[in-house]
Amino acid sequence: MILTVSHATTYRYSAPMRGAVQSLRLFPARFEGQNVLDWQVEVPSGIRGGSFRDGAGDKIEGWSLRGPITEVSVHVSGRVETQDLHGVLRGHREVVPAAAYLRTSPPTEADAALSDLAVAAGAGAQDLLDRAHRLAAAVTAAIVYRPGVTHEHTTAAEALALGEGVCQDHAHALIAAAHVLDMPARYVSGYLFSDAQGAAHEAAHAWAELWVEGLGWVGFDAANACCPDARYIRLGSGFDARDAAPIRGLALGEGLESLDVAVAVGQAQQ
Amino acid sequence: MATEYFNEMYHGDQVRPPYARLEDWMRAMPAEFRAMKQAEAEALFRRIGITFAVYGEGGDPDRLIPFDMFPRVFTQSEWRRLERGIKQRARALNAFLLDVYGRGEIIRAGRVPARLVYQNAAYERAVAGFTPPRGVYSHIVGIDLVRTGPDDFFVLEDNCRTPSGVSYMLENREIMMRMFPALFRENRIEPVDGYPGLLRRTLASVAPAKCEGEPVVAILTPGHFNSAYYEHSFLADLMGVELVEGADLFVEGGFVWMRTTEGPKRVDVIYRRIDDAYLDPLCFRPDSMLGVPGLMDVYRSGGVTIASAPGAGVADDKAIYTFVPEMIRFYLGEEPVLLNVPTWQCAKADDLNYVLDQLSELVVKEVHGSGGYGMLVGPRASKAQIEAFRARLVANPAGYIAQPTLALSTTPTFVNEGIAPRHVDLRPYCLVGERIELVPGGLTRVALTEGSLVVNSSQGGGVKDTWVLAE
Numbered sequence: 075m076i077l078t079v080s081h082a083t084t085y086r087y088s089a090p091m092r093g094a095v096q097s098l099r100l101f102p103a104r105f106e107g108q109n110v111l112d113w114q115v116e117v118p119s120g121i122r123g124g125s126f127r128d129g130a131g132d133k134i135e136g137w138s139l140r141g142p143i144t145e146v147s148v149h150v151s152g153r154v155e156t157q158d159l160h161g162v163l164r165g166h167r168e169v170v171p172a173a174a175y176l177r178t179s180p181p182t183e184a185d186a187a188l189s190d191l192a193v194a195a196g197a198g199a200q201d202l203l204d205r206a207h208r209l210a211a212a213v214t215a216a217i218v219y220r221p222g223v224t225h226e227h228t229t230a231a232e233a234l235a236l237g238e239g240v241c242q243d244h245a246h247a248l249i250a251a252a253h254v255l256d257m258p259a260r261y262v263s264g265y266l267f268s269d270a271q272g273a274a275h276e277a278a279h280a281w282a283e284l285w286v287e288g289l290g291w292v293g294f295d296a297a298n299a300c301c302p303d304a305r306y307i308r309l310g311s312g313f314d315a316r317d318a319a320p321i322r323g324l325a326l327g328e329g330l331e332s333l334d335v336a337v338a339v340g341q342a343q344q
Numbered sequence: 345m346a347t348e349y350f351n352e353m354y355h356g357d358q359v360r361p362p363y364a365r366l367e368d369w370m371r372a373m374p375a376e377f378r379a380m381k382q383a384e385a386e387a388l389f390r391r392i393g394i395t396f397a398v399y400g401e402g403g404d405p406d407r408l409i410p411f412d413m414f415p416r417v418f419t420q421s422e423w424r425r426l427e428r429g430i431k432q433r434a435r436a437l438n439a440f441l442l443d444v445y446g447r448g449e450i451i452r453a454g455r456v457p458a459r460l461v462y463q464n465a466a467y468e469r470a471v472a473g474f475t476p477p478r479g480v481y482s483h484i485v486g487i488d489l490v491r492t493g494p495d496d497f498f499v500l501e502d503n504c505r506t507p508s509g510v511s512y513m514l515e516n517r518e519i520m521m522r523m524f525p526a527l528f529r530e531n532r533i534e535p536v537d538g539y540p541g542l543l544r545r546t547l548a549s550v551a552p553a554k555c556e557g558e559p560v561v562a563i564l565t566p567g568h569f570n571s572a573y574y575e576h577s578f579l580a581d582l583m584g585v586e587l588v589e590g591a592d593l594f595v596e597g598g599f600v601w602m603r604t605t606e607g608p609k610r611v612d613v614i615y616r617r618i619d620d621a622y623l624d625p626l627c628f629r630p631d632s633m634l635g636v637p638g639l640m641d642v643y644r645s646g647g648v649t650i651a652s653a654p655g656a657g658v659a660d661d662k663a664i665y666t667f668v669p670e671m672i673r674f675y676l677g678e679e680p681v682l683l684n685v686p687t688w689q690c691a692k693a694d695d696l697n698y699v700l701d702q703l704s705e706l707v708v709k710e711v712h713g714s715g716g717y718g719m720l721v722g723p724r725a726s727k728a729q730i731e732a733f734r735a736r737l738v739a740n741p742a743g744y745i746a747q748p749t750l751a752l753s754t755t756p757t758f759v760n761e762g763i764a765p766r767h768v769d770l771r772p773y774c775l776v777g778e779r780i781e782l783v784p785g786g787l788t789r790v791a792l793t794e795g796s797l798v799v800n801s802s803q804g805g806g807v808k809d810t811w812v813l814a815e
Contacts, residue, residue, distance in 0.1 A: 095638035097626045124598035124645025129472025136641030138596045169473035174462040322626045324637045
């Protein structure tokens with residue numbers, strides 16, 4: 075499948091700012107499921123900084139803008155040829171060992187309810203892969219997809235207590251549950267092409283990857299009750315949503331920030 | 345009681361050779377003269393404005409640390425052995441850091457448990473796979489040592505991040521030379537004043553490959569409210585480099601720039617005296633205002649060197665400490681010159697049982713503690729203190745390690761009653777860059793309270809000038 079992406083993020087400020095700095099993780103991951111046909115990341119009037127690939131295999135690029143500015147925007151556009159690997163992150167080069175992803179961060183800390191959910195879901199699993207599937211299914215069942223009830227800083231435990239949330243909450247809850255059973259797990263950010271059959275999710279998407287010994291990292295999208303397939307574009311990963319954020323930025327000054335995001339993921343005619 | 349401790353000056357009635365001349369000096373000093381000199385020393389310290397701060401110890405930043413005029417002395421041969429051991433350890437610690445942020449061979453080989461490294465709060469995933477210039481992570485390694493006999497030295501802990509206190513090593517010497525010039529004519533003492541130059545050369549030697557011409561070095565301080573600010577500005581002065589705060593720096597075009605009156609100036613090496621968590625709000629704590637936004641992207645793309653490297657702390661916590669001898673064997677193929685103190689990990693059930701059984705004999709420390717706080721010295725604690733500590737230990741075994749109570753050596757120290765033996769430790773500062781360097785000396789801390797084994801200045805400790813005699 076060839077997916078096209080057009081993603082514009084605009085930060086507007088109520089007063090002129092002295093400058094801005096950004097760290098962008100907006101480049102499709104390199105693995106067998108993705109072949110980048112073309113891809114551009116631009117920050118209008120920005121100055122491109124250093125770029126590198128980090129230990130988790132993500133390409134990161136720094137940008138800065140000189141003030142005074144009242145707006146910062148990031149434009150991403152490109153085409154990626156994808157194939158369905160049933161969630162398996164095959165051929166992805168990284169240095170960080172899976173064991174590093176047993177560490178919890180505040181949004182992925184398990185409370186008693188998450189522990190119970192993990193233990194109940196994991197019981198009777200035939201192998202590690204089966205266990206991962208059962209955990210993902212349990213999270214899907216426990217948290218109903220509903221936008222607007224949770225926010226950026228909602229933790230996995232809070233989302234589970236609510237029983238509702240968005241993809242970020244599903245991913246955090248699945249990571250927390252996996253950690254309870256000593257399975258390394260991490261947060262993945264990317265894009266999703268929503269065809270007619272799927273639920274209407276935002277095109278900017280997130281899911282979790284669990285480490286299955288012998289198979290490697292396997293993606294699970296508990297929000298959509300599936301493993302990432304050819305409709306998904308994987309960008310980068312981290313311990314949680316903040317750590318894996320495609321855009322980390324900071325503007326210097328007193329102005330108040332407002333955010334506008336427009337993402338369109340389509341299928342190119344072959 | 346006094347005989348069970350190694351006295352560095354006296355062996356029975358005999359004066360040990362390195363202290364021979366000090367014996368005359370001490371005997372010849374009338375009490376009034378001594379009191380006058382002590383007052384003079386204090387006035388000098390006040391005038392130069394040096395106030396107390398040793399990493400993580402907290403306390404009143406404007407308090408003077410007590411200075412004891414009686415020097416602590418090593419012979420050249422004693423020092424050579426120490427030097428060999430310290431350099432060996434600094435090399436192994438750096439090899440370990442390069443390894444755990446790379447292929448993790450020591451973990452694959454089963455010599456160090458993966459959990460201790462990868463789930464350690466000081467392990468920075470953000471720098472995995474990045475090799476800093478010359479493969480050096482810890483450019484200034486402070487190794488805390490204690491002595492228990494003529495040839496017996498133990499390492500208490502390693503400090504791979506930003507060990508402080510070196511300004512005391514320099515100031516103690518400066519003040520001693522000013523007050524007792526004759527002593528420095530009678531004894532041939534190795535100088536320590538080369539340290540700032542050596543530090544500057546070490547830092548310049550790890551400039552990034554992109555650096556053109558003479559590397560520009562700057563010291564990054566959290567600011568004047570920090571308890572070690574004096575040391576930051578003192579070192580910047582002596583090294584002839586800029587002292588900057590986060591707000592003085594910015595990133596652009598893949599480099600770090602310093603705002604100056606003549607316009608932006610590129611910085612190649614940052615000797616940072618702020619913790620990882622505060623270095624860059626885009627990478628670490630988003631609420632930190634102390635660092636430089638975007639710094640870590642510049643660092644990881646090779647535009648600037650940060651010393652010590654972010655993530656260096658994974659080599660120096662008390663749980664990893666146990667494995668340093670193993671690191672020396674694994675990376676260097678050598679036997680450790682300096683011994684570790686045997687350590688029980690309370691996280692292990694067997695160790696915990698032993699520790700609970702022997703509490704009144706052991707020293708128990710918090711894994712992440714420092715400054716001599718939150719620690720139990722069994723032989724010096726009351727029954728009630730031991731029982732209170734037992735409860736804390738049982739509630740959180742993984743938070744503690746235990747060690748035998750070491751018979752720390754003593755050196756003569758001026759006290760109200762005259763001169764008396766007091767327990768001491770030693771922190772030398774090893775520099776790692778293109779070469780590994782160590783100035784002959786260090787910071788000697790002394791427990792001024794009679795019988796006390798805790799030398800931390802927050803717990804009543806003082807400092808001494810530390811001599812290495814030339815041959």
